[in-house]
Amino acid sequence: MxxxxxxxxxxxxxxxxxxxxKIYRKVIALLKASFKRIIEIFISLxxxxxxxxxSIVVFFQNLKNHDNGPIxxxxxxxxxxxxxxxxxxxxxxxxxxxEILSAMLQDNKIKEEYEKYRKFINxxxxxxxxxxxxxxxxxxxxxFINVLKGEMSIVGxxxxxxxxxERMNSYYNYIVQHKPGITGVYQISGRERVEFIDRxxxxxxxxxxxxxxxxxxxxLITVLVTFKRKKTYNVKEIILDTTHYVGRQLTxxxxxxxxxxGAIVGMLILIPLTVAVWIGNRICGDRGPVFYSxxxxxxxxxxxxxxxxxxxxxxxxxxxxxxxxxxxxxxxxxxEYKKLKHDPRVTRxxxxxxxxxxxxxxxFINVLKGEMSIVGxxxxxxxxxxxxxxxxxxxxxxKPGITGLWQVSGRSDVSFRNRLDMDxxxxxxxxxxxxxxxxxxxxxxxxxxxxxx
Numbered sequence: 001m002x003x004x005x006x007x008x009x010x011x012x013x014x015x016x017x018x019x020x021x022k023i024y025r026k027v028i029a030l031l032k033a034s035f036k037r038i039i040e041i042f043i044s045l046x047x048x049x050x051x052x053x054x055s056i057v058v059f060f061q062n063l064k065n066h067d068n069g070p071i072x073x074x075x076x077x078x079x080x081x082x083x084x085x086x087x088x089x090x091x092x093x094x095x096x097x098x099e100i101l102s103a104m105l106q107d108n109k110i111k112e113e114y115e116k117y118r119k120f121i122n123x124x125x126x127x128x129x130x131x132x133x134x135x136x137x138x139x140x141x142x143x144f145i146n147v148l149k150g151e152m153s154i155v156g157x158x159x160x161x162x163x164x165x166e167r168m169n170s171y172y173n174y175i176v177q178h179k180p181g182i183t184g185v186y187q188i189s190g191r192e193r194v195e196f197i198d199r200x201x202x203x204x205x206x207x208x209x210x211x212x213x214x215x216x217x218x219x220l221i222t223v224l225v226t227f228k229r230k231k232t233y234n235v236k237e238i239i240l241d242t243t244h245y246v247g248r249q250l251t252x253x254x255x256x257x258x259x260x261x262g263a264i265v266g267m268l269i270l271i272p273l274t275v276a277v278w279i280g281n282r283i284c285g286d287r288g289p290v291f292y293s294x295x296x297x298x299x300x301x302x303x304x305x306x307x308x309x310x311x312x313x314x315x316x317x318x319x320x321x322x323x324x325x326x327x328x329x330x331x332x333x334x335x336e337y338k339k340l341k342h343d344p345r346v347t348r349x350x351x352x353x354x355x356x357x358x359x360x361x362x363x364f365i366n367v368l369k370g371e372m373s374i375v376g377x378x379x380x381x382x383x384x385x386x387x388x389x390x391x392x393x394x395x396x397x398x399k400p401g402i403t404g405l406w407q408v409s410g411r412s413d414v415s416f417r418n419r420l421d422m423d424x425x426x427x428x429x430x431x432x433x434x435x436x437x438x439x440x441x442x443x444x445x446x447x448x449x450x451x452x453x
Contacts, residue, residue: 032212040147040154047144054141057242058090061129064245066300069095069127072142077159080179082172085151087159088142092130093123100125117193118164132238143182155215156181157203164196171200174207183222251432258435259367262374266364273361277309280349288314291362296379299399301392304371306379306400307362311350312343319345357446363402375435376401377423384416391420394427408441 058071073091076084094100104124105111114120126134133139146152152159159180165172185202186194194202206214278290292310295303313319323344324331333340346354353359366372372379379400385392405422406414414422426434 036153036212036215037150043154044144044147047141048148051141051144054138055090057239058129058133060242060245060249061132061238062127065128067127067129076162077180078162078165078176079151079159080176082176084162085146087152088145090130090133090139090142092127092133092139093125094127097125116195118196119193121193136238140182147182151179153179153181154183155218156184157206158184158186158199167196168200171204175200175203178207178210183218185218188218188221248430251430254432255373255435256370258432259373263364263368266361267368270361270364273358274309277349277353277358280352281347284348286313286347286349295382296400297382297385297396298371298379299396301396303382304366306372307365309350309353309359309362311347311353311359312345313347316345360402367402371399373399373401374403375438376404377426378404378406378419387416388420391424395420395423398427398430403438403442405438408438408445 055071062069062071070091073089073093074086075089077087079085101114105114110120130139143152147154156178157175157180160168160175168175185206186199189202274290281288281290289310292308292312293305294308296306298304320334324334330340350359363372367374376398377395377400380388380395388395405426406419409422
């Protein structure tokens with residue numbers, strides 16, 4: 001017998017059995033298959049009921065990680081009798097996973113590893129939450145849909161890819177006699193990586209040893225051992241994290257409604273205020289534009305144009321550059337506070353606008369556009385990104401605000417580092433109650449002209 005051929009058990013009793021016994025055996029086999037199918041339908045229905053909330057968790061976790069791809073992933077697999085079917089899984093890889101794999105397989109060493117195991121230990125194609133799904137085996141959950149459709153079984157051989165048919169050789173004809181399973185001998189082997197030929201051997205052993213009792217044993221081992229080993233008990237933590245995220249998003253939705261209402265009121269005040277500022281500038285001989293726009297860092301790190309009443313002379317940036325080059329004291333002050341207490345660039349009307357905080361009023365335009373919020377972290381300049389360091393990732397998770405913690409805590413008297421700490425604190429403690437508290441403090445601060453500059 002050649003090395004790649006199989007040894008097939010030969011039972012003389014089967015050949016000599018009577019017709020009545022054959023009918024009896026087939027009836028028993030049919031009853032067993034029917035019983036197994038009823039059990040699988042019942043289990044798959046429970047699985048699909050659990051799949052619904054789990055899909056919601058996956059959706060929000062992907063949203064949290066800025067992954068806008070589809071939740072599910074379908075792929076052709078070889079089913080019973082060689083029929084091709086679509087297997088369902090939670091998507092665990094990035095959208096361009098195939099392109100990344102093609103590039104990786106250009107390396108002969110990586111290609112050899114992939115051909116041997118058909119997987120990688122640390123797969124760079126996995127998404128952030130995809131790693132969690134793989135570790136907990138939850139990525140397989142949508143296969144209960146395949147079980148309900150009759151394309152798969154709870155326990156069975158591995159669902160092989162169509163392109164793996166040739167590599168299966170003579171194993172193929174025996175393995176396709178069964179529906180592929182969500183779990184099987186390979187899944188409970190306890191081995192992190194199994195060579196392709198070893199998987200085939202395991203599935204062949206299942207073919208010759210398959211009984212209802214063996215299926216029950218494999219299913220129980222999967223639940224009691226494999227899931228525990230793969231840390232599926234962390235599902236509770238995932239659900240709690242998702243609940244917290246959803247609650248936070250609902251709060252942000254309520255915040256947006258409040259922002260729109262506040263922005264509409266602010267715009268109604270902005271119209272006559274703009275006329276007053278224009279007249280004031282003309283009286284003081286200032287012929288420059290009323291408004292001033294500047295690039296600022298917004299939510300998720302996207303830059304936007306922030307509007308303010310112009311409170312400085314035209315060409316203020318060039319004047320600042322020259323001042324910082326020639327005045328060491330001003331340079332040190334600006335380095336610590338990112339602004340100057342006695343700024344020579346401020347116009348006469350601009351000084352009044354700053355002290356009363358009226359220069360911020362045009363930012364209601366940004367609020368209405370959805371680029372800013374009434375309350376939030378400071379709107380930082382793009383050139384300040386490097387100075388923000390570790391605080392950057394937390395701060396850009398919120399829309400910048402017209403007012404915020406630092407504005408009601410000393411404003412110009414607060415150092416840049418302390419400003420960052422306050423904005424991180426706002427992100428971590430955010431709730432609508434905190435926003436209301438900051439708004440009341442803002443009104444009191446503006447009326448008392450505390451820390452304005």
